[in-house]
Amino acid sequence: MFRRFKNRPAPLVSLFLCVLCLTLIYGCLPNSQPVAEASTLLTEPFLQLPTENSVRVVWFSEFPGEKNTVAYGENLKQTTDATTIKLSHTREDQQSRVGNQTEDKQVYQKPVQRDIWRHEAEITGLTSGNKIDYQVTSKPENGGDAKSKIYNLTPAPESGKPLKILLTSDHQLKPMTAANLQKAKETAGNIDAVFMAGDLVNISDRASEWFDDNRGGAFFPALQGRASYEIENGVKTAYTGGEIIQNAPLFTAIGNHEVMGRRGKSDSLGGEYNDTIPRAVAKNLYGESALSANSFNTDTYEEIFSLPESKTGGEKYYATTFGDVRLVVLYATNIWRVPNLDPDAKGKYRERAADFDKPENWGYGQHLFEPIDPGSAQYNWLVEELNSPEFQQAKYKIVMFHHPVHSLGENIVPAYTNPVQTIEKDDSGKITAIRYEYPIEKDYLIRDIVPLLEKNKVQLVFYGHSHLWNRFRSPSGMHFLESSNVGNNYGAYVGDKKRNVPQGYKEKYIQVGDPNGLEPIMPSIKPLTGEDGKSTPYIASNEITVFSILDTGNGEVSSYYFDTTKPGDKVIKFDNFKLK
Secondary structure (H helix, E strand, O other), X not given: OOHXXXXXXXXXXXXHHHHHHHHHOOXXXXXXXXXXXXXXXXXOOEEEOOOXXXXXXXXXXXOOOOEEEEEEOHHHOXXXXXXXXXXXXXXXXXXXXXXXXXOOOOOOOOOEEXXXXXXXXXXXXXXXXXXXXXXXXXXXXXXXXXXXXXXXXXXXXXXXXXXXEEEEOOOOOOOOHHHHHHHHHXXXXXXXXXXXXXXXXXXXXXXXXXXXXXXXXXXXXXXXXXXXXEXXXXXXXXXXXXXXXXXXXXXXXXXXXXXXXXXXXXXXXXXXXXXXXXXXXXXXXXXXXXXXXXXXXXXXXXXXXXXXXXXXXXXXXXXEEEOOEEEEEOOOOEOOOEOOOOOOOOEOOEOOHHXXXXXXXXXXXXXXXXXXXXXXXXXXXXXXXXXXXXXXXXXXXXXXXXXXXXXXXXXXXXXXXXXXXXXXXXOOOOEEEXXXXXXXXXXXXHHHHHHHHXXXXXXXXXXXXXXXXXXXXOOOOOEEEEEOOOOOOOOOOOOOOOOOOOOOOOOOXXXXXXXXXXXXXXXXXXXXXXXXXXXXXXXXXXXXXXXXXXXXXXXXXEEEEEEOOOOOOOOEEEEEEEOX
């Protein structure tokens, strides 16, 4: 094909070759925009912030759009314009799996900005219980229309209406997540809302984890029935996830994976995620300016979602009424650090030896992101909320956050409290050790929050973080549910399986069982059995995925499992309990 150019001037040939090369590799250069075509939407629409007569419709694209609208109602005759913003910190990096990058550093050598636009329209004048059709359209500058499919929306349900609410957490693009959501949708039929207890993705500022990871299991595709994730157990089975949030509002809590660390001080997004430091430390190191960028932030999470807001916490912690449910969402999570005590560990219990004289590099242990102890803004808000008429009069009182309060998992240890730092020095003043302790009697959730919830007759505390299913009940009858064996599992610490905790430290760190003293409840219908043939009060599996559904019609929480090694098998209902 190049012969016809052989007698033409060299500059023209060079120009042609440059244009051809750029055409062939478009989307693959480190500074280019990857993946989605300009004429398509990045997501289907999803529902947010329902009120008694309105609901928000949100969607994303990789172009701003000359006009972004929602058509709704009979024959889609009514229209509402959307407000559009550009996400501030969405990027891709050398660990992204997006576009043509299927291995590290194939395309990106460092974090690179990725331009993504968010569109939101409020549909008003709605009547509770009346579902209407809607469709979104964005008009690219190059012409044509990028349209969604047609879905249905409704405002917040009235009290007394039976609802099915999916209880889920810890998706994080894990191998079984798409299968889990697909089976949840098939089992429940109509899902009226999703309560998600944190850890939606792994790296919040990595755009592809939300939208279009090329392995097929990104956050939005999995919750919109547009995933394509293959599980191979002798035979390959592809799962699409469930078409859920296009027709049902999503309420989320912040998990540790929604929090990013110091911005621009690491050469990768994963490094930036792990580089959080306490606000007080950042203030001493950098001053008052750009405090969140120099410590930790939830900027991308907060830009992506429209959630109810509290006066003191904004979207970080809030309360809302949905049908017969009063949902209280707390910001209870901390940075996750490795538990080992190796000299090079920037961990829960120690600093790296190489960083002893570099406090700007310290991790400061497993520090909390938001105060929740008595006297804090969040605690004071919670007390006010629990005494409000909206809470007191609700039929079902549910509190959701990320960190577990009763669990057989690993992540419940150490205690949920501020790390106590100890610096040891030799006679010359040289630092020889930096350790962190977590007094179990100062666990803020157990000491301060749980008694407050029990006093105010909360029926269910729902959380995640340890990637397993187990549930507990307090002597007063309050239920605790961790239903996070969604995409994968990190183990249940019972019997001979012990948590990795330090020995010889001042504080005691519990190796097996629930460190806060409750015994797990055996599933009420069909528990799994262990290798010894005995029933187990938990599910901790990388082959069996679990989901839970609250039915407000009868007040029951039912849990189901699906064995991904047997794709032809039915979903099994293995547990249920009633909220009184």
